[in-house]
Amino acid sequence: MALLLKGARVIDPAVGLDGIIDIKIGDGRIADVGKDLDAGDCEVRDLAGMILIPGLIDVHVHLREPGQEYKETIESGTRAAAKGGFVGVCPMPNTKPVCDSGPRLRYLVETAEKCGYARLYPVGSLSTGLAGTQLSEMGDMVAQGAIAFSDDGRGVQNDGMMRRAMDYAKMFDCVVMSHCQSEDLVGNGVVNEGVASTRLGLAGWPAEGEEIQIARDIALCRLTGCRLHIQHVTTAGGVKIIRAAKLEGLPVSCEVTPHHLFLDEDSIDTGYNTNLKMNPPLRTKDDCAALQDALLDGTIDCIASDHAPHAAHEKALEFELAPFGTIGLETTLPLVLTNMVRSGRMSYARLVDVLSHNPRRILKLEPVTIERGSSADLTVIDPEAHFVVSVDGFESKSANSAFIGETLVGMAYDTYVAGVATLCSGKVV
Ligand SMILES: [Zn+2]
CATH class of the missing domain: 2.30.40.10 (Urease, subunit C, domain 1)
Structure with missing residues (x-):
């Protein structure tokens, strides 16, 4: 009716x-x-x-199916999406097994058709098994409905491999989503390198461990012409590099998470709350301010939750041993409304751009407008x-x-x- x-x-x-x-x-x-x-x-x-408003899209979630259904499933994850106001989500490929082939991607699409509460736009891996050494079956995954490619959870360490992946993704007109992390610089880091790592006695993760790969991937975007989307940017330095790339006219976009916008390294105290252990880590107050400014001035295109479910027993470990991430699908919109819109810093129009129109533009989806x-x-x-x-x-x-x-x-x-x-x-x- x-x-x-x-x-x-x-x-x-x-x-x-x-x-x-x-x-x-x-x-x-x-x-x-x-x-x-x-x-x-x-x-x-x-x-x-x-x-x-036009329905919200989250370009970065982890639904854990297949392989870790005790944390989340496509059904429970898309229920969380509906609760949070999202009409569509992009699940990342770091499932068990990794989503790196046509049949594995097809499984996601078919499962969502059966029991999903939101549209599913699956992201295939760039490399086989997220190992960063061999290209995944990108063409087969596109044929089964892949919307983008990413090795999220890991940075691609080999420059030539990343270049090849971008060459291929460009042929399919798919955006490459990049989790920027230099393993040489980050090592076993679990919190921002600086005051927090010193105060807490934990291994540090320098801003440069992220920024060096942002700069590299922008250079490869220039070389290949492939559309590039920087995932979860967290530092003022990263924002600066992306702003320059956009000024140059390169096809670069980026996202920020609510936790990087509204929490900083000082949130982690001697309670060692493992729900604050993030990849990339919570940064400084100055970084938060730079991210908020960049979200308002258009440098940052969209907000993504990086919804990362983990079971209670997995997070109930020492800070070094607990897995990274926070859930986010059900709190993203309320956090932005509370911290940005009610405070008068962000207009509803901008909220619609960063949670609805820009995510669709990045994914090249059919626009949704109120007409x-x-x-x-x-x-x-x-x-x-x-x-x-x-x-x-x-x-x-x-x-x-x-x-x-x-x-x-x-x-x-x-x-x-x-x-x-x-x-x-x-x-x-
Ligand atoms: Zn990531």
Whole structure:
């Protein structure tokens, strides 16, 4: 049945829209947009007080299936996505086995078709087994629906290998997503090198361990012409290099995570909270400020959660031994609303750009806009909903959030994928 979404404040900078407007949905698409639309025989949903925007896309998540289903599955991970207001996610290939061939990528697509609560845009690996030595079966993976390539979790250490991978990805017009980490410089580092590593007595991970590969991959982007997306940039120096590359006109984009925007190395105290152990690590307050500025001035294109589920027993280890990462799908939108939008630093229009339009542009997806004919992939926000992040509240199978205990204001209320609700009044359906 057709659906009429009534009375929300609808915001979409791509079509210059910000006002109280009704949206009619039929056959998965937006059938009409206008003031006080006639309900006819539509089901009517009253969204007064809510904010409605094009549906959110997360270009960087880990869904752990196949191989580590005790941490997350495609079903539980996409439920977490729906809860967080996301209509689509890009799972990274560092599963067990690694997603490095056509059949393995096909498995993800088919599983999501059966039990997914969001669109799945799988990312294939650049190298076989993430070993960084031999190209993966890129052509076969493209044929099965790969949207991009990445060896996320590891930097590609061999320059020639990275160049070859970018040459190939360019032939398929796929973006290469780069996790920038020089293993020679990073070694066993687990926290930012500097004050934090000294104070905590932990091995340090220098900013240069990230920046050197950002610079290399931009040089290879210039050489090959392949589109390059820098994953989870964390340092002021990295931002500077990317800004220069964009000024030069190179096809470079980048993402930042909420934890690198809103947490810094001083968050790690002698409690050694392993939920704050990240790859790359939390950096300095100055780095956070540079990342926030770059997000606002357009140098950083999008926000990605790097949703990284781990079981409680895995994180309950010494800091050096615990795995890296925090879950993020269900807190990304609330964190940005609380820390950037409510504080007045970021407009809703910019929020739509960094969580909706820019991720689609990076992946070369069909744009979603609030106008007749567009796919009805929509996110409805309750801007006044208060909640405390707690281990009990997640749709994700894991609860390793770096933000446990924080009070956040604003969260997803409804999520629609092709006009079908995956979240309704804050409940996954
Ligand atoms: Zn990564």
